[in-house]
Amino acid sequence: MTFDFTKIRKSSSSFELRTWDPEGVIFYGDTNPKDDWFVLGLRDGRSEIQLHNQMAQLTVGAGPRLDDGRWHQLVPALDGCLRRGNWLDPQAQTSGSAPTSSLRSCTVQSQPGTFFPPGTRAEFNLQDIPQPHAEPWAFSLDLGLQLAAGSGPLLALGTPENPSQLSLHLQDQKVVLSSGSGPELELPLVLGLRLRLKLAVSGVVLSQGSEKEILALPASDLASLLKLWVQPLGRLFLGAPPGEASASFCLDGLWAQGQKLDMDRALGRSQDIWTHSCPQGPNNGTDTAH
Structure with missing residues (x-):
């Protein structure tokens, strides 16, 4: 699959992965293949991210082995609370998450x-x-x-x-x-x-x-x-x-x-x-x- 970045209107993706292969590329993207690119793949059965641009150059691997032939979701939810946030420029915020009954109170110990x-x-x-x-x-x-x-x-x-x-x-x-x-x-x-x-x-x-x-x-x-x-x-x-x-x-x-x-x-x-x-x-x- 190939995507035109100029037409993208959504900033997140999710999928399930099933493989027996311990190493290879799952997803690759770039704006300039020489100095601005991103890779998500497997190395020795575990997920690895490679990021290379003018701001950062890093390689990070973590998590359990995924090469067991079963379906795995790569975006598990985080159970946690945030407070005292100072998010970018408040004047630039165009939308927010309204409180709902499905969210727990973070004041609970x-x-x-x-x-x-x-x-x-x-x-x-x-x-x-x-x-x-x-x-x-x-x-x-x-x-x-x-x-x-x-x-x-x-x-x-x-x-x-x-x-x-x-x-x-x-x-x-x-x-x-x-x-x-x-x-x-x-x-x-x-x-x-x-x-x-x-x-x-x-x-x-x-x-x-x-x-x-x-x-x-x-x-x-x-x-x-x-x-x-x-x-x-x-x-x-x-x-x-x-x-x-x-x-x-x-x-x-x-x-x-x-x-x-x-x-x-x-x-x-x-x-x-x-x-x-x-x-x-x-x-x-x-x-x-x-």
Whole structure:
């Protein structure tokens, strides 16, 4: 593709990239190929920017490897707040962003973590996260809950058509584990202790600290659950299913098979999730996020 700079009316671009190639040029642009040019490419599987003009000459490489044959978005949103800005010449400003209810208040004190306001959700493809052990079959999820307010869905395993084959709900400071419309069990919630959900062929174990509960599943339900990992539509859902309200909660981490998951690499998520910060009080900042 070739673009005429004199006709451009938009200053940003975005796209998704999928490749097995560890090195090459993705995008190149110039106004003068000798002394004013820009390159976006891959080197050793990681993104690299080269910029050369009268103001700057630099080469920067960063980020995870992208040459894994999967789709990657190159413009992840930044979870942060700005203040005390002095932006160029105010007289030259022709437009501005009007405050909306979808933006969180930057006056809220925050700490590291991931915050899900009510009604928000994220989902991971099960094939994109660490896989179960084979012999014996076992899979574990660990949640570090810092804050929890209200009642509603917390986590589920399923498919887009059947999103709650196995689910965790927050209810009156308890965690409720259930399997579809079948059996369920409860565990008192203690904030600050990791909550672990472990699946095995013998059943499902929910534990926190020294407290442990075991949910025995019918053979047919267990077999259906284990099949989620061998089909492309198997999903890990966090927060509210589409069209449903949920509790608000904050995680200081989410681990699959002991490896921490990056919320920026989710298959999809609500824009209102704070991906790298949490309000310091359960009732602060729960209006919405950015």
